[in-house]
Amino acid sequence: MRLAQKGRYAPPPELEPAAQRVSQLLAHWPGVKARAHWLLGDETVVDGADFYFGQEEVGHIHLDSEAHVFIGKAGVDSLVSLGLARRFHWSRDIAAFQIRGQRDVAHALWLFELSYERCRGLSVAGLLARISQYAAQGARRAG
Numbered sequence: 001m002r003l004a005q006k007g008r009y010a011p012p013p014e015l016e017p018a019a020q021r022v023s024q025l026l027a028h029w030p031g032v033k034a035r036a037h038w039l040l041g042d043e044t045v046v047d048g049a050d051f052y053f054g055q056e057e058v059g060h061i062h063l064d065s066e067a068h069v070f071i072g073k074a075g076v077d078s079l080v081s082l083g084l085a086r087r088f089h090w091s092r093d094i095a096a097f098q099i100r101g102q103r104d105v106a107h108a109l110w111l112f113e114l115s116y117e118r119c120r121g122l123s124v125a126g127l128l129a130r131i132s133q134y135a136a137q138g139a140r141r142a143g
Helices: 017-027 073-081 102-119 124-136
Strands: 032-039 042-053 056-062 066-070 094-098
Touching: 017 032, 017 042, 017 056, 017 102, 032 056, 042 102, 056 102, 066 102, 073 094, 073 102, 073 124, 094 102, 102 124
Parallel strands: none
Antiparallel strands: 032 042, 042 056, 056 066, 066 094
8 A cells, every 4th residue: 555545644653572673673764654554444543563665565564563565476476485474365465474573573674675675676586586595595484
């Protein structure tokens, strides 16, 4: 969803410690805007933190620490096949990853970085190359 469609602004909420660390770091990336993620269809209930680059959503982290990262179908297919993320059940373009603890912070940030770079113009071929390189380096499997 584009930033202009998200409704009213509210600051992002405090998340569980590991997810909060990811949120804090993302909010400081150049050009990234952080804000509350509303419960679908209800701007009175905060359900996490959204991250945008310009008008494009990079992704969001729910209050239960599940990250939804906008990567595109080809990228998500690659991540899922390599065990580096799960497919979000409502969209083939979104990778899902549960941030369970501090050991998950680096992997979550890497997933968000893929989306961030996609928003900044990284080609699908470039995205797939980064995923392959990460997997070849012995990256951790998604839980």
